[in-house]
Amino acid sequence: MNPMYQGIWPVAPTPFNPDGTLDLDGMKRVLDCLIDQGADGICILANFSEQFLISDAEREILTRLCLEHVAGRVKMIVTVSHFATQIAVERAQLAKDLGADIVMIMPPYHGATLRGNPTQTYEQFAAVGAVGIPIMIQDAPMSGVDLPVPLLVKMAREIEMVKLFKIECPFAANKLRALIAEGGDAIEGPFDGEEGITLLADLDAGATGAMTSGMIVDQIKPVIDLHRAGDMQGATAAYGRVAMAINHENRQCLWRSCKAAMVEGGVIKSEFCRHPMEPLHPDTRSRLITLLQPLDPLVLKWGK
Template sequence: MRPETLTGAWPVAPTPFNADGSLDLPGMSRVLDCIVDQGADGVCILANFSEQFLISDAERETLTRHCLEHLAGRLPVIVTISHYATPIVVERARLARDLGAVAVMMMPPYHGALLKGTAEQCYEQFARVGEVGIPIMLQDAPLSGVDLPVPLLVRMAREIEMVRHFKIECTGAATKLRALIAQGGEAILSPLDGEEGITMLADLDAGASGTMCSAMIPELIREVVTAHRAGDRERAMAGYTRILPAINHENRQCGFRAAKAAMVEGGVIRSEFCRHPVPPLAPETRAELIGLLRPLDPIVLRWGR
């Protein structure tokens, strides 16, 4: 692996809100401090699990500045900049670069179910962002609904210097990761998986260098990645098997509300409020989540206690 390769666990930071729905910036600082103490290799902000689609443009800039200034180099930061409009994506990339982010993450251009960039439009948007001069992580997520075949990803990696990192979290991620690495070779600097790590073992077997998970149990996820990269698949499988019920419940039942619930339970933040139209977790679902987490004794449940 080259030195610039992203490895380990890169959690997505949740965005805390006060009970009235306003941004909780002191809570945001505590979230970041908790992630540092969880031993994460880096952090991603303003992603889907940060509720980016529920945050205004002004709030995005406030959060970008706040997070990078508060961390002050303690962790490398990836800033998500996805948007359908290429000029907006470019401006977001410039801000992230100027504030010291190590990379930006972006999905292909899409808006709703019907406005989707063509292969050439996707290429052009990533090329425009590449001109800003900050490394790019391409996010291949089901949410966009945009088909990103491996030959297109390889072409972008080879022809756009800044397209270096890939977060593959589509259906059949391991198969796609294996093909991407085989066809892209050295141009694929960091092939990561996502989806909270629910398919992490298969993805690591396929060549993933790490994972972009949630901020719920990144220290335990990191242990799996570290063991696998050290060649100890048996230990990696044991760790993965231990945490999989909690990850499965997060992925299938809770979504981005899981990390917030865990952080409230552990005293990291005061409120697990999510903006309408996102409903709160059902009490039974929340109780099941905490019940699955407690035997794991994760940092998040004792950080603020």
């Protein structure tokens, strides 16, 4: 394992103004809040950043703004997924040119039926790898593309830049355990995902880090730190504190939870999500806040 690739690396939400335009000042505040929460790295333009609701021009604006604003304070991951290999490569090159540390990419897919086969997936990741920036492979159900452990290990061994793996498929702990066992030193950064809803099991399986939302980074980080220190009882208790909030986020809210918490704490001014996403139901939002308040997370007081 690479000690550079451990800890908590949240996804930054993309704030919008009430009219649906980008809130660029709010974006800077989001990044500062995540850093103040103790993030070890930050990922932008991911699914929880609403990447599929953002134009190509806006992607470039956000990439430039985020990398310039963070200015090396923490490591930065830029998501570059696209069905077209040429576009994924161009996105990776831009991220590298602007100073990103890592790019994250899902296997090629478009809709429910266009999915890259193992050869096409390998070729796309190899092409992005040729850009010369470390790659995190995102293994998530959204793509509908199966990434079996032997394929992941093959890419880790043969594509120099494939170093990190965000595993958020069903039975993620089993897959992480097999990936680490079969890949050995080639698996430099095995990560948990999916908001940390399986975090404890994934850490037990050997995950060195987690890519959660940006909602309660300061509350989840102790789980990872205590587990790494060998304090299993402490890690279990720390996870128990946050488990209900994470469950509500993952099953009821998705990325809207982080925005709601950041509005509640004065980080951003609006929790607007672009259509066709619906706003959180008031009852769902209310339950979220009541689950967060006893945790006393920084997000609820950062901007007050």
